[in-house]
Amino acid sequence: MPGHKRNPFSLEKNIPWEMDITEIDGFDNLHHPEGILAEVQKNAAKLYGVRESFLSVNGSTAALLTAVSAAMEPGKKILMSRNCHKAVYHGIYLRNLIPVYLYPEVFREYEINGGVDPEEVSRALDEDRDIKAVLITSPTYDGIVSDIKKISEIVHRYGIPLIVDEAHGAHFRFSEFFPNSAVDEGADLVIQSMHKTLPALTQTALLHRCSDRVERDRLQRFMGIYQSSSPSYLLMASIDWCVGFLAEEAALYWEAYVQLLKSTRADLKKLKNIRLVGEELIGKKNVKDVDLSKLLFCLPEGIGNGHWLNHKLREDYHLEMEMEAERYVLGISSVCDSQNGMRRLIKAMGEIDAQVPSEKRREWEKRFVIDKEDMPVQKITIAEALEKSTKKVLLNQSEGEISAEFVYLYPPGIPLLTPGEKISKSLLRALDRYRKQGIEIQGLADLEGKWIKTVV
Structure with a gap:
């Protein structure tokens, strides 16, 4: 292995076969x-100032x-x-854990x-x-950073990670223009995607062990379980190159990038x-800092929507944004x-901004966001719900069912x-509104989104 034998002449396709290798002698x-x-x-680990770093070729x-x-431990x-990523919830399912939720406040205007x-x-x-551990997302997808230093001090008083x-x-860590990293603020385990904001191939990430509160052997064991036994050397070489670049060559690149980012903003x-959201959020609703590499464009109330703006940027200006x-x-x-x-x-946003006043104003219903008052109520654990017998119910008729x-x-x-959560009327109204606006809903086995599986 691999079957292509790393021979670039064996097939017509322009793929770097010669760079793909497996665990032969000398390649670890x-x-x-x-x-x-x-x-x-x-x-x-040296680059990020942590005790140990683990490579992940299965991403964050x-x-x-x-x-x-x-x-x-299971069941704890x-x-x-x-507002954690779905991978966290999958971990809760696999270990049959009981989540206790923290609900960040919401900036209603955005x-x-x-x-x-x-x-x-x-x-x-x-x-x-x-409670045996605490897990938070910082920065969020939108670039919101929590006070990790204060939170870590609190968590450690209870002797948990x-x-x-x-x-x-x-x-x-590579410019003072950006917030402090959690590795420097007292977190015990920190997960970073190399490919999201650094020059590394998709699916590359690092898990940093910053303290001894989680046993190293357990981390090594579970990394072995959740990663392929045939890890891609292309991906690992990408991490190696990126780490070397950051350690040895990146200073001038970062200085130029920060200046470009400042002038662009x-x-x-x-x-x-259209409003570019940024540092004005700091100090409000528990925002410790904001990642200004994120370009968050908010539309005025009732004019257009994210789907409209994203579509215009893609179709009219050939600019691909991250999400809507x-x-x-x-x-x-x-x-x-x-x-x-x-x-x-800058040119595209200026032209679109001039079109916004002529957009037809819309009257929206109460908007659904991840907020404590609107969240569905957990009735049974995630693991219990996924292991029980299920039935198919029309999504628009599923109020009161257990998902x-x-x-x-x-x-x-x-x-x-x-x-395991009870389906609420406010959630169904929100999903209906999202669909009407062209925003994609995922997770359901029914790809058309008409049916949902509920617990019998």
Whole structure:
């Protein structure tokens, strides 16, 4: 193996066969690293200032599954922010855990979540001493950073670990323009996607062990379970190159990138109708900091929507954004963005901004966001719901049923409904509104979204 024999002449396709290899002599083994892969992990740990780093070629998904599994015994309680990625919920299912939720406040004018309230963390841990770990997402998909330092101090008073999903913050340590990384703020396990904001191939990530609160052997064991036994050397080489680039060559690139980002944001701040959201959020609703590499464009109330703006940018200007929501469109910049690309974005947004006043105003219903008052109520655990017998029910007639499926918008992959939760009228109204606006709903086995599986 591999069957292509690394021979570029054996097939017509322009694929780098010669770079794809397996665990032959001299090329080490990711599941028992002693040579070149051990050196890559050592270099990554040195770069990020942590005790140890584990390579993930199954993305942050495998790293999150590993962190949850290694930190928790089956059947125990975990305190987590509700706006966690679906991989966290899958880890809860696999370990039959009981989630206790933290609900960030919501910026209603933008419909994005704020940060996690440290005092809410403290109250939850004080009220329930059976909680064995805390997991939060920081930064969020929208670039919102919580006060990790204060939260870690609180969590550690109870002798349990803090896990931070920092998938979108792998770039933080490389410029003071960006927020502090969770690896420097007291977190015990930190998960970072290399490919999201750094020059690395898709599906590459790192799991950082920053303390001894989670046993190293357990992390190693679960990384072996959740990753392929035939890890891609293309992906591992990509991580190796990226780590080397960041350690040795990146300084000038980062300086130029930050200056480009500053000038781009300054121009985009001049928009009259569409709003570029940024540092004005700091200090409100438990927002400790904001990642300004995220370009979050919010539309005025009742004019257009995220789907409309995303469609115009793609079809009229050939600009592909990261995600759309009801009130906003999100773009993710990186050190690899060009001046030409940013100029095209500025020009496009200026032209669209001038069209906004002529857009027909719409009267929307009460909007559904991930907020404590609107969230479905958990009736049985995720694991129980996924293991029980199910029946198919028309989604629009499922109010009061117990879901046996996840429902989420992807991206960002944050569940609006999890298995074991009671389906509410407000959720169904929101899903209907999302569908009418062209926003894609995922998670249901029925790809048309007409039916949902519920617990018998």
